[in-house]
Structure formats: structure tokens, C-alpha cells
Amino acid sequence: MGRAEERRARQRGGRRAAPKRRRSSGAAGKSGIRRLFTWKKILGTFLGLCLLGMGAFIVLYMVIDIPEGNADAKRQSNIYKYSDGSIMARDGKVNREVxxxxxxSKDVRLTFVAAENKTFYKDAGVDLKGTARGLFNTLAGRGAQGGSTITQQYVKNYYLTQEQTVSRKLKELVISLKLDREKSKDHILAGYINTSYYGRNAYGIQAAAQAYYRTDAEKLDVAQGAYLAALLQAPSQYDWAVASETGRKLVKARWNYVLDNMVDEGWLSRSERDGMEFPVPEEPKPVPGMEGQKGYLVNAANAALERQLVAAGTAGSAKEAEAMVNAGGWTVTLNIDKKKQTALEKSVRRQLTSKLDPDRRKVDADVQAGAVSVNPRTGAVVAMYGGTDYFKHYVNNATRSDYQPASTFKPVILAAALEERAETQDGKPITASTVYDGTSKRPVVDNGSRVGFAPENEDDADYGPISVQTAMNKSVNSVFAQMGVDVGMPEVVEVAGKLGMDTENMEAVPAQTLGSMGASPLEMAGVYATLDNHGKKVTPALVKSAEHLNRTVTMPDAVGEQVISREAADTVTSVLTGVVDDGTARASVRDNPLRDGQQVAGKTGTSDNNKSAWFVGYTPDLVTSVGLFGEDNKPPYRQVPMYKAGGQPRVNGGGFPAQIWAAYTFGVMDEVSRFDLETRQGAAVEPTRTPTPSQSPTKEPTQEPTTEEPSSSPPPTTQEPSTTPPTKPSTTPPTSTPPTKPSTTPPAAGGAPPARAAPAAPAPSARGAPGAHRAPFARHTSPRLSRG
Known part of the structure; x- marks a missing residue:
């Protein structure tokens, strides 16, 4: 054999030998795998893993407890409503109301069961197949998958988070099993429909019902409920207002699916189902916010609710009460009447802000307005104006009490004089016809000694001898300063507190007669409402009701007990009608073309240096307090004068405030009304004669009083003094002289004594007081008193 053949033979031999070695090696490897993976070992491993998984699950079940709900799921907005139940505002980051x-309704509840989990009332709270599929898809990175029960979805929404992890899904499974054992199905269903997101920034069924159908959850019908249940699958895609054509087809198909499931389960009859039409939702509407007056109203309502929570012992402190309210979930219904609120805002805008021009007059930027309107019979605050806009001026001008009420305090002094049956320095009873010295800067005396106070009248005007009625009409400071001392300033302060003023820091000094304390429009509205309500205490109430889940907070009664006699209150009201008809408010109120004969009582006020101006007026049915305040519109927001604001030399109470009051009040009147007064004094009672004041009034009356109704002829100017210039008045204030010894009953408006002297007795009762009679202000019986 040659070398070449030998080499080829060796090569062939080598190639043939190699496969034998590979076959030998392969056979050995296959035999090793068979020995390692026998069917017994595989089954044993599987069973071991199952036991291990079961053990691990038991451990998880024992270790994992039902947690507290997460903060986001608990967070709710507070809902604020007008008195008619319509929504005013929502306050909170999350639009949810549990x-x-x-x-x-049961039928609406079942729409959610039909949409998401037909076996809800039968299952153990979990869908093992769906959960396993979800775990597999999560491990495979395929994202979220459906198939969870209502219980599992509630657990995810309320107790856990939306993250897609294996640990979260295992927790969801365990908590769902435990929750189903510990809680009722209704509890779980309620939690589910209250925590789910429905689109349009609406969390929970109540917010969804408002967002889509402008109604409350309790008023939803089955068709509407089925739509909301269908939404939960894809809220944004299924919102009818913004859905594409495909989205609308899908949501309608989902809606049909829900209703058909209800029929299949026997929860809805076929005839009812066939008669249903798809309930097209309303167009989206912005969530009511805090702009304009709403912020003022919401904050004031919160403050009232917090005070009541503390008073009722529900909260241990003001801080705790504030935290409870800010936590959300409250439905607060205010006494605010939507029509009157709109009218008040419109009146301020037309009568004031439209006339202010900061570009022409810098002072116009410093004028702030505040107003409160109260029903004197119920105490309800039916309208409130806090400022130009909550986001432009955060301080509520209606509730701030840092400005002087000025001469609007004068009726309080008169009320104290009448209630205390006070007398002048020379022992004469103080009545509407009592004559005082109205000289400007006249020193006030007490038992013949000067007290170091001599107030100036407006424009330093001297009036000489002047009746209390005319002094009220013209707002004469010197008269009421002396009257306050005659009554006793401690008694004046006491009566002010009874009427509703905050007297904690009110000093009982003569200077207070000028209204130099601080007071808010809300506070003064309460004082005048008490007078209007015949002396029964009225505490203005902004909040009508407040509810939190199933708890209702009982608000205090706004109308209280008799704090001053009816005769005293009615006499003040009678006198205050003269301010409108013959005094500082007549230009804006008496001659207003909208008045239509409406009877009005009220008082103007202008503080020192024109930093505030007021008009507080009332009809038998409505009390409204309007205040204008001069405030620098730049920090530190100091009080400043309002001279030349709105193009006027001075902002008086009879100007802008009275104009705002008249436009509002006469604009919301349902009908013309009149006061029912038990008094024989003041401008609302026809005078029997015109007094002629002198330094030495006669002691005997010239005419007996009459109880006849006013005649149709124009009466003389109310209680004006004689036009004959008097001699220079002395430092002792002159008074009109009653019968030899004053009785407990004040004389009639004309200065005459009552027809029959009343015996010395305790103060008269609220009704049927001795010497008093009803003197209703008859409509259209006197041109002066009923001018339109």
C-alpha cells in the first residue's frame, strides 16, 4: 500500500472513529438527565412548591392586617349649598362627597354589580383565576389586567395604591379575603362606589351624579346609574361629551351590557329594560370655586361651623374643630338666598364700584364695602357682601370688626334709655319728645359736674333745644353724649350686649356714645334685627345645616329670648322711621322711586375723619347693614379717610351706603309691608301737637293724647323745635316737662301724658305694656310718611 493510500485509509479510519466517540458520549448524557428528572421527582417538587406556596400564603394571611385607608382615598371636598339646596361651591383638592x-337606590346599586361583578353577593371577595392571570401578566411585564372583583377593586382604591407589582397584588388578595369575612357586602359596595374615579374630576358616585346629571346620587334612575357604572371601565374614553365616535359606541355598548346583565340576573324586568333610552349626560361644567363672594361665604360658614363644634363638645378646641372641617366630607347648607345674594352684589356694583375710578382719584382704590342682610323673624343671613373678590381682598368686610360703627350706635343709647326708664339730669323721663341742648361741643355734665367730654356735631352745627326725635333724625352727637351719661354708660353697655354687640372690651365711657368701638356689619345687622323683632334677641345665622356622613350638627337657634321690652324696641323703631323720612337718609331712601310706600326704619353713621360710613336699615321683613371702609390698598393696609371718594366731598352714611341699601332692599321686596308697633312715641306715631321747646317748659300738658289713626293730611315736620331763636342755653340740658311726677309710662309723642297714669310697677312686658298701644304705620295715609 502506497503512502497516499495509507494516509487516506488513516483519514477514513479517523472519520469513522469520531462518530463512535460522540455516540458513546451522547448516550451517557441522556442517561444522566433521565436519572435527574424522573416523574416522581417532578411530582414531588410540584407538590412541595404547592405546600410551600400554601404555607407562605398562610403566613401572609396571618401577617397582613386590614390597614387604615390611605389618605388620598379618604380625602373629600366640602360641599356648600344655597338655602334652596343648589351647590354654591366645593372646597378641596379632591371632588368627592361620601x-x-x-x-x-337599590336598583342603581345593582347596576355596578351587573357591570363589574355579577357574583359579588355570592363570592368570597376574590377571583382566583383573574388574580392568577394578573400575577402572570405582571411578571411577564404586560401591564394591568382586569378580572378583579368589586371587593378587590375597593381594596386597591381605598387601602392600597394603583401600582402594578406582585407584592401589591398579593396584599390585595389577602386583604380582600379578610375584608369579605369581616365586613358586609353593603359596606364594601358603598366603599367601592364612593372611592372610584368617574372622570370629570369626580370621585365617588355623588360627585359623579352632579358632574354628569346635575343631580344627587339619591335621585339617579337606573339608566343614569348604568351609565355611571359603565364609565368605570374607561372614564376619559367613555365621557359622552368628549368621546370620539368609537368611544360613544363603546360606552353605549357597555351601557347595554350592564342593563342586559341586570335582566339576566332578574334584577330588572325585560319590559323596563326595553323602555329605557340612553341618558345623554349634561355638558361638563367647571367645578364651583371660591371666586367672587363665594370665598367669603365659605370661610364665614366654616368659622360658624367650627364654633358650634367646640360649643357642642364635638371638638375640644378651636384648632381641633378647624382640623375636622378642613379634613373634608362636610355638606354645609347656608341660609344664603341665591336671589337676594345676586341682588346685593348687583346693588354694590351699580351704586358704588361702578362710580369709583382709581385712575382719576387715588382714594377710590381705598374704598371697601361690606354688607349683611338678615331675616329678622328667623335670624337667617340671606345675603352677604364681603368685598370686591375673595382672591383680591381676603379680609371679609362683612365680618371684620375693626372700624367704628359711628352714629349707628345711637339707637342703642335710646333703647337703653327706654329700657331703663332713664331720666334726665333734672328728673324728667327720656322719651322721643324730650328736649335736649343740641349745641355742638357742649360739655357733657353728670350731676352738675362736667365729665370732660364735649363732642362736636357734624360740620360743627348748633341746633339749640332739640327733641330726641329730631336729634336722631339729624344725628346730633351732643344730645346722645348727654343721654348716655343720663342713662349711665354701664347700663348702655349692658343693653348693647343684650342687643348683640360684643361688649367684652367696650369701656363704659361717654366717648362710646359716638360709636367709637369696633363693630362689623354682621354684628350691627343683629342689633337692628333684634329691634325689628320687637326686642327678641336675633343672632344672625349664616349656616342652616351641616352634615358629615351620617352625622348632623345641630346649629343653635338664631332667635332667642326677650332681651329688652317690646315697648322699648318698638319705640326705637318708630323713632328710626324719622331718620328715613325727615333725616339723614331721606335723599337716598325716602325719595327712591322703587320704595312704593314701603315703611323703613334706619340710621346713618359716619365715623371720625371719614374712615367709615354706614347705613343700617330695615323693613318689617328684612334688615340690612351696609358699611364702607377706608383702607389703604397696599400693605400694611391701614385705615385711611375716604374724603372725595367717588367724587363726593365726604362719604356719608346717607350717600353710597344708603343708596346700596335702597337699591337692594326695594329690589327684592315681594310686597309693601308695615311695622306693627306697640308704642305711642316717635315718627311712626302721628304727633298730637308740635312742641315748642324753651328753657322752662310748662309743667302741664296743653292737650290730652289721642289714639286715633293718623289723618290723611300732611303732619308738621317731626318734632322740630320752634323757629324762634332760643336764648343762649345753659350747661344744664333742658328737657320737656312731664306731669308733676313722671310715671313709669313715657308721655305720648306730642309730649302729653297718657290718658291714665300707670301705677309704679316693674318694667312692662313685651306685649300689652301699660300706657302703650299698637300704632301700625298705615300705608298711604300720610303723604310725608308714605312717599315713594
Whole structure:
């Protein structure tokens, strides 16, 4: 054999030898795998893993407890409503209002069960197949998958988070099993429909019902409920207002699916189902916010609710009460009447802000307005104006009490004089016809000694001898300063507190007669409402009701007990009609073309240096307090004068405030009304004669009083003094002289004594007081008193 053949033979031999070695090696490897993976070992491993998984699950079940709900799921907005139940505002980052399941009809509840989990009332709270699929898809990175029960979805929404992790899904499974054992199905269903997101920034069924159908959850019908249930699958895609054509087809198909499931389960009859039409939702509407007056109203309502929580012992402190309210979930219904609120805002805009021009007059930027309107019979605050806009001026001008009420305090002094049956320095009873010295800067005396106070009248005007009625009409400071001392300033302060003023820091000094204390429009509205309500205490109430889940907070009664006699209150009201008809408010109120004969009582006020101006007026049915305040519109926001604001030399109470009051009040009147007064004094009572004041009034009356109704002829100017110039008055204030010894009953408006002297007795009762009679202000019986 040659070398070449030998070499080829060796090569062939080598190639043939190699496969034998590979076959030998392969056979050995296959035999090793068979020995390692026998069917017994595989089954044993599987069973071991199952036991291990079961053990691990038991451990997880024992270790994992039902946690507290997460903060986001608990967060709710507070809902604020007008007195008619319509929504005013929502305050909170999350638009959610939790409602009890009892407020949702059973048929609407079942729409959610039909949409998401037909076996809800039968299952153990979990869908093992769906959960396993979800775990597999999560491990495979395929994202979220459906198939969870209502219980699992509630657990995810309320107790856990939306993250897609294996640990979260295992927790969801365990908590769902435990929750199903510990809680009722209704509890779980309520939690589910209250925590789910429905689109349009609406969390929970109540917010969704408002967002899509402008109604409450309790008023939803089955068709509407089915739409909301269908939404939960894809809220943004299924919102009818913004959905594409495909989205609308899908949501309608989902809606049909829900209703068909209800029929299949026997929850809805076929005839009812066939008669249903798709309930097209309303167009989206911005969530009511805090702009304009709403912020003022919401904050004031919160403050009132917080005070009541503390008073009722529900909260241990003001701080705790504030935290409870800010936590959300409250439905607060205010006494605010939507029509009157709109009218008040419109009146301020037309009568004031439209006339202010900061570009022409710098002072116009410094004028702030505040107003409160109260029903004197119920105490309800029916309208409130806090400022130009909550986001432009955060301080509520209606509730601030850092400005002087000025001469609007004068009726309080008169009320104290009448209630205390006070007398002048020379022992004469103080009545509407009592004559005082109205000289400007006249020193006030007490038992013949000067007290170091001599107030100046407006424009330093001297009036000489002047009746109390005319002094009220013209707002004569010197008269009421002396009257306050005659009554006793401690008694004046006491009566002010009874009427509703905050007297904690009110000093009982003569200077207070000028209204130099601080007071808010809300506070003064309460004082005048008490007078209007015949002396029964009225505490203005902004909040009508407040509810939190199933708890209702009982608000205090706004109308209280008799704090001053009816005769005293009615006499003040009678006198205050003269301010409108013959005094500082007549230009804006008496001659207003909208008045139509409406009877009005009220008082103007202008503080020192024109930093505030007021008009507080009332009809038998409505009390409204209007205040204008001079405030520098730049920090530190100091009080400043309002001279030349709005092009006027001075802002008086009879100007802008009275104009705002008249436009508002006469604009919301339903009908013309009149006061029912038990008094024989003041401008609302026809005078029997015109007094002629002198330094030495006669002691005997010239005419007996009459109880006849006013005649149709124009009466003389109310209680004006004689036009004959008097001699220079002395430092002792002159008074009109009653019968030899004053009785407990004040004389009539004309200065005459009552027809029959009343015996010395305790103060008269609220009704039927001795010497008093009803003197209703008859409509259209006197041109002066009923001019339109």
C-alpha cells in the first residue's frame, strides 16, 4: 500500500472513529438527565412548591392586617349649598362627597354589580383565576389586567395604591379575603362606589351624579346609574361629551351590557329594560370655586361651623374643630338666598364700584364695602357682601370688626334709655319728645359736674333745644353724649350686649356714645334685627345645616329670648322711621322711586375723619347693614379717610351706603309691608301737637293724647323745635316737662301724658305694656310718611 493510500485509509479510519466517540458520549448524557428528572421527582417538587406556596400564603394571611385607608382615598371636598339646596361651591383638592349606601337606590346599586361583578353577593371577595392571570401578566411585564372583583377593586382604591407589582397584588388578595369575612357586602359596595374615579374630576358616585346629571346620587334612575357604572371601565374614553365616535359606541355598548346583565340576573324586568333610552349626560361644567363672594361665604360658614363644634363638645378646641372641617366630607347648607345674594352684589356694583375710578382719584382704590342682610323673624343671613373678590381682598368686610360703627350706635343709647326708664339730669323721663341742648361741643355734665367730654356735631352745627326725635333724625352727637351719661354708660353697655354687640372690651365711657368701638356689619345687622323683632334677641345665622356622613350638627337657634321690652324696641323703631323720612337718609331712601310706600326704619353713621360710613336699615321683613371702609390698598393696609371718594366731598352714611341699601332692599321686596308697633312715641306715631321747646317748659300738658289713626293730611315736620331763636342755653340740658311726677309710662309723642297714669310697677312686658298701644304705620295715609 502506497503512502497516499495509507494516509487516506488513516483519514477514513479517523472519520469513522469520531462518530463512535460522540455516540458513546451522547448516550451517557441522556442517561444522566433521565436519572435527574424522573416523574416522581417532578411530582414531588410540584407538590412541595404547592405546600410551600400554601404555607407562605398562610403566613401572609396571618401577617397582613386590614390597614387604615390611605389618605388620598379618604380625602373629600366640602360641599356648600344655597338655602334652596343648589351647590354654591366645593372646597378641596379632591371632588368627592361620601354618601351612605342608603341614599342610593337599590336598583342603581345593582347596576355596578351587573357591570363589574355579577357574583359579588355570592363570592368570597376574590377571583382566583383573574388574580392568577394578573400575577402572570405582571411578571411577564404586560401591564394591568382586569378580572378583579368589586371587593378587590375597593381594596386597591381605598387601602392600597394603583401600582402594578406582585407584592401589591398579593396584599390585595389577602386583604380582600379578610375584608369579605369581616365586613358586609353593603359596606364594601358603598366603599367601592364612593372611592372610584368617574372622570370629570369626580370621585365617588355623588360627585359623579352632579358632574354628569346635575343631580344627587339619591335621585339617579337606573339608566343614569348604568351609565355611571359603565364609565368605570374607561372614564376619559367613555365621557359622552368628549368621546370620539368609537368611544360613544363603546360606552353605549357597555351601557347595554350592564342593563342586559341586570335582566339576566332578574334584577330588572325585560319590559323596563326595553323602555329605557340612553341618558345623554349634561355638558361638563367647571367645578364651583371660591371666586367672587363665594370665598367669603365659605370661610364665614366654616368659622360658624367650627364654633358650634367646640360649643357642642364635638371638638375640644378651636384648632381641633378647624382640623375636622378642613379634613373634608362636610355638606354645609347656608341660609344664603341665591336671589337676594345676586341682588346685593348687583346693588354694590351699580351704586358704588361702578362710580369709583382709581385712575382719576387715588382714594377710590381705598374704598371697601361690606354688607349683611338678615331675616329678622328667623335670624337667617340671606345675603352677604364681603368685598370686591375673595382672591383680591381676603379680609371679609362683612365680618371684620375693626372700624367704628359711628352714629349707628345711637339707637342703642335710646333703647337703653327706654329700657331703663332713664331720666334726665333734672328728673324728667327720656322719651322721643324730650328736649335736649343740641349745641355742638357742649360739655357733657353728670350731676352738675362736667365729665370732660364735649363732642362736636357734624360740620360743627348748633341746633339749640332739640327733641330726641329730631336729634336722631339729624344725628346730633351732643344730645346722645348727654343721654348716655343720663342713662349711665354701664347700663348702655349692658343693653348693647343684650342687643348683640360684643361688649367684652367696650369701656363704659361717654366717648362710646359716638360709636367709637369696633363693630362689623354682621354684628350691627343683629342689633337692628333684634329691634325689628320687637326686642327678641336675633343672632344672625349664616349656616342652616351641616352634615358629615351620617352625622348632623345641630346649629343653635338664631332667635332667642326677650332681651329688652317690646315697648322699648318698638319705640326705637318708630323713632328710626324719622331718620328715613325727615333725616339723614331721606335723599337716598325716602325719595327712591322703587320704595312704593314701603315703611323703613334706619340710621346713618359716619365715623371720625371719614374712615367709615354706614347705613343700617330695615323693613318689617328684612334688615340690612351696609358699611364702607377706608383702607389703604397696599400693605400694611391701614385705615385711611375716604374724603372725595367717588367724587363726593365726604362719604356719608346717607350717600353710597344708603343708596346700596335702597337699591337692594326695594329690589327684592315681594310686597309693601308695615311695622306693627306697640308704642305711642316717635315718627311712626302721628304727633298730637308740635312742641315748642324753651328753657322752662310748662309743667302741664296743653292737650290730652289721642289714639286715633293718623289723618290723611300732611303732619308738621317731626318734632322740630320752634323757629324762634332760643336764648343762649345753659350747661344744664333742658328737657320737656312731664306731669308733676313722671310715671313709669313715657308721655305720648306730642309730649302729653297718657290718658291714665300707670301705677309704679316693674318694667312692662313685651306685649300689652301699660300706657302703650299698637300704632301700625298705615300705608298711604300720610303723604310725608308714605312717599315713594
Amino acid at each position: 354618601v351612605d349606601l342608603s341614599r342610593v
